[in-house]
Amino acid sequence: MSASPDQSRFSNLCAQAEILDGEDDLRHLRDEFRVPTKADIRRTTLEKPQQQQQGELTAFSDRNDAASADETTPCTYLCGNSLGLQPKRTATRINQYLQTWSTQGVQGHFKPLDDSPLPTWLDADARAAKMMASIVGADESEVAVMQTLTANLHLLMSAFYRPDPKGKHKIILESKAFPSDHIRHHGLSPSTSMVTIESPYSEDALITTYDIQSIISKHASDTALILLPGIQYYTGQLLDIPTITAFAHKHNIFIIWDLAHAVGNVPLHLHDWDVDAAAWCTYKYLNGGPGCIGGMFINSRNSLVTTTITDDEPERGYGKRLSGWWGNDKATRFQMETKFHPVKGAAGFQLSNPSILDITSLSASLEVFELAGGVLPLREKSKKLTAFLEQCLSLLSEDAKQLFRIITPTDPEQRGAQLSLLLADSILDQVMKELETSSVIVDERKPNVVRVAPAPLYNSFEDCVAFAEAFELALVATQKDF
Template identity: 75%
Template structure:
């Protein structure tokens, strides 16, 4: 009996992909990134290729990389910018903090965080003063919770989050509650889907739980995009509903930033945190970011006031959050910079900021988030269409748990496999030169990142996925 996989079924898809790639206004940006070859992802060594050489990889042998939701690919300009930073350090030493160089596009190290905030602000839809590029995601979450979570055991003390939130968010909430001498059993409330087979949570479900616990809830923490399902939450509607009940809300935008357009200022979001190594392509473990609404970061006193600490909200403080005009005067009276920058602690890693800023330059080349989102919707819909053309035998072995409505998702489809198929399917992907990620026990996440993925990548994935699934079924 012949295999149900028939390559000829995909010929029309390849033709469609070729047309769509030809019409793609962002297709030139693919050349801005290092895309691993199939040989690269199989090798056990670094290899001998010069990674700074844009032509080191044969384009016909590139792998199908659909894992930007976990780790974005490296922009080619990253190495250039880092070499410029290293050159400054090598030739200027400590002077690099203050001395601009005429032949370098990089800011002084004293101003590097300000430039990064300026590049980041349009990505999240905020005023430059409302953004800080600092620390890492969970550290920033703790910093913001320490500033804005002030529970009253006899009044508002609960924190609402979703039951399947990313573990770090759970850990942060648990530890903050315990830090205040409270019990998670009484002070933590979790939202979950009412449907056993469908993990998607509706805005109505969230609003209902907020209403139920409004009287004693102090804080809400939700993801902009749920990491497991890829669901995009209705940030402005939920934020407004939280405010209607007098509740402060923080958004974890790890999977939303650089993925979907955000308007944090116009949506009147209270505060938000994010990482930069997914869709922002900053590199593994790269520096994070934070948004603090301007109304929550007011500084109304001057350093000469008798009690300046009464002129700004409570926060953990460090010298890099201190007013830049007096930072190096070594005064021991803390007076924060106005805006989100006043929540910084230590001086940031210039290596990290240089790396993420290099990627943000590519976002500028793209023209911002509007054209990126336009391609994202189109390429994710095409991936969904490609999956629908698979054989009936293969389609019985998985289902898509990401919402089909383009307005309720970003550039990610989460595919739940039948029991026992995850490991053999993932193992087979290497033979097909496919890189995606898994979330045990049964989900693979597939993310066509608009800056560097092509429509042909979607076809290549579906061809390999179908063969891998059918082979996995025989092995279990």
């Protein structure tokens, strides 16, 4: 760590972090991930410069020492809420997929290989759904691994948003999400059919369960659908999913949850909470890789296959939806008939055959979740990590603390692995530049929020201290010109 204005505060925090890291039963999981080094994140090439690869650094010994340290010292990566780090086993699994493709060609769809841990491509989505089901608290038949987050949200709204312009037609959502294009798709206007939830009491964009229930009660008679985030991306606030879901059902309203920031972050019990439907991405806390394949939950009572499908009436017994050939029953999928026999459960909503490359990458990370024992132990560590980060920030200098405040709820039960820091006006760009110089990776939301996410799979308590120290230096640097 670099020198700080008051090293004693950070020395004490470092000693505390060392004890906490030593007591952490999940600390071994960090070794499952590739954490970029300080040199990595500064490099402008894929490979190390040739002279570094050969150990021929520049002549100045002090520069040699610093450069050598940067080549081996991990950066401080607290950005899992935007993109999770790469599991080491991802490259192994992808290479096994590539070997299957290169040696088997099309046979990879159906032919299992004795020395490969990978499923056939025909079964890859089902295996991934089974692994995902335990993370979201669902029966595997209620989960599909498919498409991307936005596409899945649109598919769910296409299936379950059936507005009646003279009756139920409104969509209730929080103010930072806008499915207005879907409202227009039905010939309606967002100005009359879209209701946004904003708290009249919070200056930090926090919305209480009471705020949400009040809006639902007010618009219940003409609301067709509710769309809410499990964790709000800007503030990091965790909503009370079971309570809000039950309240929506009390008013006979279908509710969809966007779980992009909740999946792999907090325990979910979608089936037991009787959630109607949900969608999520897999590149944040699930570490599937940038733009990786998404996921979808559809409650078994909403699968919409209610009668036996026959050749004479292949489409009888399931509700309206976009139907694709990968949602067809496997027994007849490759017969390429014009008759559609949908798979029961969420798998029946699949469209195209999924990217096996994506699923292979995702499944590699889900294997690490299995090593962790699931989300529950990760959540316990996450609470401790986030609380320790909060403690570190509380010990910054008074000058530094004048330049930011935490807008994420202080109650651990109302937040995930994220603290959102609202900065004073006009200093965000400089703070982010200073943090990058200190080899600290977090993300920003314009105009003035820094989001810091200590992910329990690979972050340590020491990472929290490193961030706090670098953050104080960055804040102080913004005041040098004043």
